[in-house]
Amino acid sequence: MVLPIITYPNKILRQPAEPVTFPLSKEMVKLTQDMVDTVRKADGIGLAAPQVGKSVKLIIVNLEKSGVPTLVLYNPKIVTKSFVKTEIEEGCLSIPGVFGNVKRPKKVTIEAQTAEGKTVQFTDDGWVARVAQHEIDHINGRLIIDLIKKYTQGAEIVKEWRTKKLL
Numbered sequence: 001m002v003l004p005i006i007t008y009p010n011k012i013l014r015q016p017a018e019p020v021t022f023p024l025s026k027e028m029v030k031l032t033q034d035m036v037d038t039v040r041k042a043d044g045i046g047l048a049a050p051q052v053g054k055s056v057k058l059i060i061v062n063l064e065k066s067g068v069p070t071l072v073l074y075n076p077k078i079v080t081k082s083f084v085k086t087e088i089e090e091g092c093l094s095i096p097g098v099f100g101n102v103k104r105p106k107k108v109t110i111e112a113q114t115a116e117g118k119t120v121q122f123t124d125d126g127w128v129a130r131v132a133q134h135e136i137d138h139i140n141g142r143l144i145i146d147l148i149k150k151y152t153q154g155a156e157i158v159k160e161w162r163t164k165k166l167l
């Protein structure tokens with residue numbers, strides 16, 4: 001089931017999310033499937049649970065179009081990150097019309113739990129690393145508008161939020 005995507009300045013996007021517990025509840029299994037449906041439908045490359053109104057630590061990395069199977073990560077966190085950073089233009093399904101360059105560590109090791117509650121670690125220095133960092137930010141209440149120094153699109157939208165003290 002495709003869920004509506006919450007957009008900024010909805011406060012849930014600023015709230016640190018709660019850890020997911022195991023075994024997964026029926027609701028969590030359903031939420032996972034719905035989030036996969038939602039990110040595919042939105043043609044997005046990633047989605048975090050707060051973006052569909054659930055303040056829990058669950059993210060989806062959807063790079064199917066680049067040949068990477070869809071990743072479902074519970075309680076993900078970055079355990080190590082490279083000193084080397086890359087600057088890439090990012091957008092966000094929750095902040096439509098706003099784009100800008102974001103600097104992030106190029107290579108990260110991420111620890112997360114699978115649907116079975118098994119703890120796994122993996123390292124990546126490509127798109128998975130980039131998208132996972134964006135989504136992990138979401139579950140910590142951090143957004144690209146906190147990180148963008150130079151906007152490539154939608155600077156006026158952000159300026160208005162700043163004027164209204166919504167940023």
Ligand SMILES: [Zn+2]
Nearest residue numbers: 091092093094
């Ligand atoms: Zn986002």
